[in-house]
Amino acid sequence: MKRLGxxxxxxxxxxxxxxxxxxxxxxxxxxxxxxxxxNYNPGQGLLRSEWVGLENFKYMFQLNDSIPVLINTFIIxxxxxxxxxxxxxxxxILLNELRSMRYKKWVQTVVYLPHFLSWVIMATIVIxxxxxxxxxxxxxxxxxxxxxxxxxxxxxxxxIVIGTxxxxxxxxxxxxxxxxxxxxxxxxxxxxxxxxxNRWRLIWHVTLPALSTTVVLLGVLSLGNVLNxxxxxxxxxxxxxxxxxxxxxxxxVYRLGLQNLQFSLATAAxxxxxxxxxxxxxxxxxxxxxxxxxxxx
Amino acid sequence: MxxxxxxxxxxxxxxxVVDPTxxxxxxxxxVGNNQYTRYLKDKYNINIIVDWxxxxxxxxxxxxxxxxxxxNLPDGMVVDDRSFMTKAASSGLLYDITDLFQQYQxxxxxxxxxxxxxxxxxxxxxxxxxxxxxxxxxxxDGVHVMWVRKDWLDKLNLPVPKTLSDIEKTAKAFIDNxxxxxxxxxxxxxxxxxxxxxxxxxxxxxxxxxxPVFGAMDAYPGYWLDNGDGTVTYGTTTENTKKTxxxxxxxxxxxxxxxxxxxxxxxxxPINANQAGIFFGPWWNGGYGNGDSFKNDKxxxxxxxxxxxxxxxxxxxxxTTGSTYTVISKKAKEDxxxxxxxxxxxLVRDEATFDLxxxxxxxxxxxxxxxxxxxxxxxxxxLKVLNGQxxxxxxxxxxxxxxxxxxxxxxxxxxxxxxxxxxxxxxxDMTNFGDFQRMYSLMIGDRPYSTIPIDKKVYSVTxxxxxxxxxxxxxxxxxxxxxxxxxxxxxxxxxxxxxxxKDWKSQGGDEITKEVAExxxx
Numbered sequence: 001m002k003r004l005g006x007x008x009x010x011x012x013x014x015x016x017x018x019x020x021x022x023x024x025x026x027x028x029x030x031x032x033x034x035x036x037x038x039n040y041n042p043g044q045g046l047l048r049s050e051w052v053g054l055e056n057f058k059y060m061f062q063l064n065d066s067i068p069v070l071i072n073t074f075i076i077x078x079x080x081x082x083x084x085x086x087x088x089x090x091x092x093i094l095l096n097e098l099r100s101m102r103y104k105k106w107v108q109t110v111v112y113l114p115h116f117l118s119w120v121i122m123a124t125i126v127i128x129x130x131x132x133x134x135x136x137x138x139x140x141x142x143x144x145x146x147x148x149x150x151x152x153x154x155x156x157x158x159x160i161v162i163g164t165x166x167x168x169x170x171x172x173x174x175x176x177x178x179x180x181x182x183x184x185x186x187x188x189x190x191x192x193x194x195x196x197x198n199r200w201r202l203i204w205h206v207t208l209p210a211l212s213t214t215v216v217l218l219g220v221l222s223l224g225n226v227l228n229x230x231x232x233x234x235x236x237x238x239x240x241x242x243x244x245x246x247x248x249x250x251x252x253v254y255r256l257g258l259q260n261l262q263f264s265l266a267t268a269a270x271x272x273x274x275x276x277x278x279x280x281x282x283x284x285x286x287x288x289x290x291x292x293x294x295x296x297x
Numbered sequence: 298m299x300x301x302x303x304x305x306x307x308x309x310x311x312x313x314v315v316d317p318t319x320x321x322x323x324x325x326x327x328v329g330n331n332q333y334t335r336y337l338k339d340k341y342n343i344n345i346i347v348d349w350x351x352x353x354x355x356x357x358x359x360x361x362x363x364x365x366x367x368x369n370l371p372d373g374m375v376v377d378d379r380s381f382m383t384k385a386a387s388s389g390l391l392y393d394i395t396d397l398f399q400q401y402q403x404x405x406x407x408x409x410x411x412x413x414x415x416x417x418x419x420x421x422x423x424x425x426x427x428x429x430x431x432x433x434x435x436x437x438d439g440v441h442v443m444w445v446r447k448d449w450l451d452k453l454n455l456p457v458p459k460t461l462s463d464i465e466k467t468a469k470a471f472i473d474n475x476x477x478x479x480x481x482x483x484x485x486x487x488x489x490x491x492x493x494x495x496x497x498x499x500x501x502x503x504x505x506x507x508x509p510v511f512g513a514m515d516a517y518p519g520y521w522l523d524n525g526d527g528t529v530t531y532g533t534t535t536e537n538t539k540k541t542x543x544x545x546x547x548x549x550x551x552x553x554x555x556x557x558x559x560x561x562x563x564x565x566x567p568i569n570a571n572q573a574g575i576f577f578g579p580w581w582n583g584g585y586g587n588g589d590s591f592k593n594d595k596x597x598x599x600x601x602x603x604x605x606x607x608x609x610x611x612x613x614x615x616x617t618t619g620s621t622y623t624v625i626s627k628k629a630k631e632d633x634x635x636x637x638x639x640x641x642x643x644l645v646r647d648e649a650t651f652d653l654x655x656x657x658x659x660x661x662x663x664x665x666x667x668x669x670x671x672x673x674x675x676x677x678x679x680l681k682v683l684n685g686q687x688x689x690x691x692x693x694x695x696x697x698x699x700x701x702x703x704x705x706x707x708x709x710x711x712x713x714x715x716x717x718x719x720x721x722x723x724x725x726d727m728t729n730f731g732d733f734q735r736m737y738s739l740m741i742g743d744r745p746y747s748t749i750p751i752d753k754k755v756y757s758v759t760x761x762x763x764x765x766x767x768x769x770x771x772x773x774x775x776x777x778x779x780x781x782x783x784x785x786x787x788x789x790x791x792x793x794x795x796x797x798x799k800d801w802k803s804q805g806g807d808e809i810t811k812e813v814a815e816x817x818x819x
Contacts, residue, residue: 040366041386041388041389042365042366042367042368042384042385042390043368043388043389043390043627044388044389045368059768063772064772064804065331065775071311085348097641124561124562127560127561127562131558131560131561132556132557133480147556149556149557149560149786150561152560152782152786152788154788160534229464237562239559239782240332240559240775240778240779240781240782240787241488241559241560241779241782241783242778243775243778244779255771256771257362257366258358258359258362258363259358259380259771260380260767260770260771261365261366261384261767262767262771263361263366263381264376265768
């Protein structure tokens with residue numbers, strides 16, 4: 001292997017596309033943040049637009065929407081993080097217990113299919129299921145209940161958002177756990193079985209400890225997304241009736257910025273979101289180190 | 298000048314909207330190379346270069362919004378919201394076409410512009426300078442009528458409903474008799490992407506909205522109403538709107554309105570599945586809007602009628618002249634600007650001669666320009682052709698203001714069969730479905746507007762945003778949408794309306810009302 005000053009050159013080469021991508025799409029656009037402190041005028045551009053300081057931020061918090069939107073975002077995002085971790089974990093463990101290889105593959109294929117559908121398509125399916133004449137209401141009626149218009153019910157909109165997101169992703173998210181499970185030394189199971197452990201005991205004492213690092217890793221990584229409650233999904237599912245519980249930062253910013261052309265205000269809201277996300281990542285990373293002795297770097 | 302062929306090829310860079318469901322482009326052709334771009338190349342030496350495309354709807358809006366935000370406009374694009382045009386203009390991104398337009402517009406375009414009495418020019422201008430080519434659509438796009446299943450009425454031996462209480466009875470009868478199967482919907486309503494009523498910003502083409510119901514209660518929500526004493530009122534905040542909402546909530550509670558109103562993906566779904574008996578919309582909604590309904594049931598006899606108030610009056614809100622705009626980048630060269638003006642002239646003159654088996658939407662920078670009264674004129678004249686009073690050849694007048702008239706006159710007898718005095722769906726031949734849709738829309742959908750005088754035409758004081766609206770309207774509109782839907786669906790009681798009016802006023806509504814009143818003084 002060729003070495004350059006003791007370093008393997010091809011590793012750097014492999015890193016290059018990722019770095020280019022990062023610079024182009026994540027670092028260069030950072031300069032756009034300036035817009036949040038300006039009254040941005042596209043004709044004059046970033047450098048010559050009028051400077052207004054914190055005006056946009058002040059205005060943002062005067063709007064009646066800002067606080068509920070923040071709360072919605074937080075609840076939906078945290079719900080998704082928790083359930084997108086728990087459900088795939090349980091599913092992977094259960095799947096791992098199956099003996100029939102063919103059946104296992106079949107189940108796996110079926111459950112991860114929805115991952116490949118966009119929210120535009122999924123939303124149509126979801127609205128169909130929860131519509132007045134949909135599957136859900138057929139069940140409700142079978143048990144003697146009255147049909148409900150679930151998609152218009154602000155009280156359960158968040159649950160639907162979280163639930164359908166988990167439904168769409170759990171099969172796909174389980175893959176990483178299944179991969180981790182293949183790395184478990186089979187001798188451990190044998191040894192425990194000889195010691196008299198039953199199936200539940202095996203899961204508790206062998207499988208779960210083997211997965212714990214993966215769980216922590218995924219948990220910490222997902223905290224970076226804590227304010228990404230999922231624009232595509234909410235945008236395709238919501239309607240004015242569920243604004244009160246369903247409007248999230250991203251959909252709000254979209255309506256402000258792209259539909260109402262308030263570029264500066266939208267940037268301010270976006271920046272605000274990023275700052276909070278940053279703080280949350282920092283804190284969670286510290287916590288992971290403290291309690292799980294886990295560091296990425 | 299209006300149809301000048303450039304000696305050297307002129308490159309025109311455009312951003313273009315495409316309809317992803319359109320399958321009419323022949324194999325091998327593309328958005329930048331098709332019969333329309335080749336026509337422009339051959340006849341005028343105009344080279345179309347497509348910088349970007351986006352799908353109709355929100356994709357396209359987003360793309361336009363981003364290209365304005367980045368200050369990086371293609372030479373030409375068609376924007377579908379006036380606020381995009383004014384934002385680009387106020388940011389100094391648009392070409393001032395005031396003088397070039399006067400020099401280069403064709404006689405036909407001039408006539409069509411004149412048919413609006415200056416409203417189109419005002420609509421296309423920013424601070425007195427013309428910065429875009431307006432679209433001009435027929436007035437009928439704003440007049441929403443009631444579409445009803447006449448075949449169901451006949452089966453039940455019911456008269457055509459005239460007033461709101463008639464509609465209530467009719468819808469109930471449709472449901473009770475399961476005319477559209479077990480899940481019959483009396484009145485279809487707006488979907489999650491359409492609106493309970495048209496507003497001053499989107500004042501037309503509101504398929505599935507309840508506009509005629511509001512009109513019959515003398516309510517004009519979403520419009521700025523001139524009180525006649527120098528003050529204005531926002532139509533949504535009026536007592537009549539409140540009464541109409543209470544009525545709609547009552548209808549919803551009784552199960553007469555589509556239970557999925559406001560959350561459905563597409564208002565056309567139950568209509569096309571022939572589950573619904575009544576819906577509201579403009580002239581083209583029966584024909585184009587519910588085309589699949591006829592495919593699924595050739596006897597679906599949709600007929601259009603006005604809805605009258607209890608005094609027998611027909612009240613209608615009127616639309617603005619048009620709501621899309623061809624904008625030209627300030628950075629475009631003068632030749633490019635001329636080319637875009639010529640492209641527009643050519644479209645207006647030659648649209649009727651194009652082979653329309655390739656959708657005319659592929660014409661680069663297509664922006665509709667039609668005389669304001671085109672549909673009424675066509676309705677009247679086509680009837681004359683059918684009755685033998687005139688011949689298609691009589692309309693063979695090149696550069697006529699009514700550009701599609703001759704082509705339609707030649708088609709009409711193939712599509713419509715006698716007797717002509719009371720047209721039903723059975724009078725129509727659907728072999729050429731495109732022709733059927735146009736003739737059905739014209740002869741059935743436009744019949745009320747062409748034959749029945751309107752008692753009260755209401756215009757909004759403005760169809761544009763005032764300065765304060767640019768920052769505060771998003772919030773107020775959200776409040777309005779939320780309240781209105783919640784009241785209709787019974788999630789809020791009608792008392793929520795008074796709270797809404799109070800909040801609306803204090804959160805910027807009063808301030809904006811003053812600004813709109815200022816506009817009256819001009």
